[in-house]
Ligand SMILES: NC(=O)C1=CN([C@@H]2O[C@H](COP(=O)(O)OP(=O)(O)OC[C@H]3O[C@@H](n4cnc5c(N)ncnc54)[C@H](O)[C@@H]3O)[C@@H](O)[C@H]2O)C=CC1
């Protein structure tokens with residue numbers, strides 16, 4: 615554990631300096647880690663654990679993801695199984711099915727959660743909203759979480775680049791008395807950059823807020839609003855896209871990602887700085903009520919219920935794909951395709 619000061623608040627974090635990969639291997643040396651689900655997080659976590667020298671198997675129903683697992687070197691009957699077989703063979707069961715999928719297979723999973731096993735999550739969803747998911751684990755197993763703060767795709771690519779994606783961690787149930795060290799060992803094993811402490815409740819709530827808010831929902835809404843206003847006032851698509859998205863992702867976001875917002879501001883004109891300093895609080899005030907609405911909708915479980923209901927439908931994938939296609943086909947993002955092609959490095 616290292617004490618770190620986050621803007622005046624001291625918190626404990628764990629890195630591979632305090633909890634080494636060797637220690638993680640020692641803690642989990644007698645465990646068979648069964649990664650259940652090979653969608654986005656599954657390949658990232660299973661691949662990193664395998665490359666880090668852990669004993670890993672994958673459980674995935676047949677279909678596209680199963681074929682991907684085979685292509686990634688998981689061998690049917692040896693390291694690749696059906697969901698039920700993998701849960702039976704595994705001692706650390708990693709629930710990396712979609713959050714809605716986890717509800718459907720819970721009765722099958724539960725049957726094989728014998729005393730001494732560990733149930734591992736990468737989200738607080740199933741446990742925090744257990745009145746809606748029906749997931750109530752038996753008392754004689756450990757229930758733990760390591761939640762990567764980013765896409766499973768990034769977890770894998772950053773690991774391969776020698777970097778690490780940050781993750782939060784929590785223990786929900788400690789039957790063995792060793793749940794915390796198992797959690798940290800899993801965190802280091804999947805390639806976390808550093809690990810910060812949370813609870814299932816806080817992770818589930820902040821995660822759903824973040825992805826609906828600043829990380830995904832709000833950013834799309836913000837960009838669309840500005841693009842549309844520019845277009846309605848006669849600006850061309852190339853100008854509207856460059857002034858809304860391209861400059862943000864290519865020039866300005868890397869600057870504040872690297873050294874903070876004041877650094878990005880300091881590298882812009884005094885004209886830009888004056889205006890941005892005046893307008894930031896106006897946007898903050900305008901958006902705060904929507905953020906409060908969002909947080910409440912997450913906290914009450916309403917957002918969880920909406921995703922359970924829609925993602926449990928047999929045609930959920932087709933519907934999602936159609937919505938993503940509609941986004942892809944918007945003028946703004948089609949303009950973006952051309953803009954990206956014109957980047958000299960893409961020519
Ligand atoms: N996508 C991401 O990068 C992140 C995901 N998480 C969490 O990790 C967990 C896994 O999420 P993803 O990798 O996005 O999942 P996903 O949506 O990619 O689904 C994983 C697999 O679940 C299987 N599946 C779905 N329903 C099923 C059913 N009824 N029976 C059998 N298999 C079924 C699918 O075949 C799919 O391959 C979730 O708890 C999620 O909240 C956490 C951080 C980021």
Ligand SMILES: CC(=O)[C@](C)(O)C(=O)O
Pocket residue numbers: 762763764765766821825829
């Ligand atoms: C990538 C991530 O952490 C998200 C946005 O919360 C998710 O995919 O659920």
Ligand SMILES: [Mg+2]
Pocket residue numbers: 762763764821825
């Ligand atoms: Mg997240």
Ligand SMILES: [Mg+2]
Pocket residue numbers: 821822825
């Ligand atoms: Mg999420």
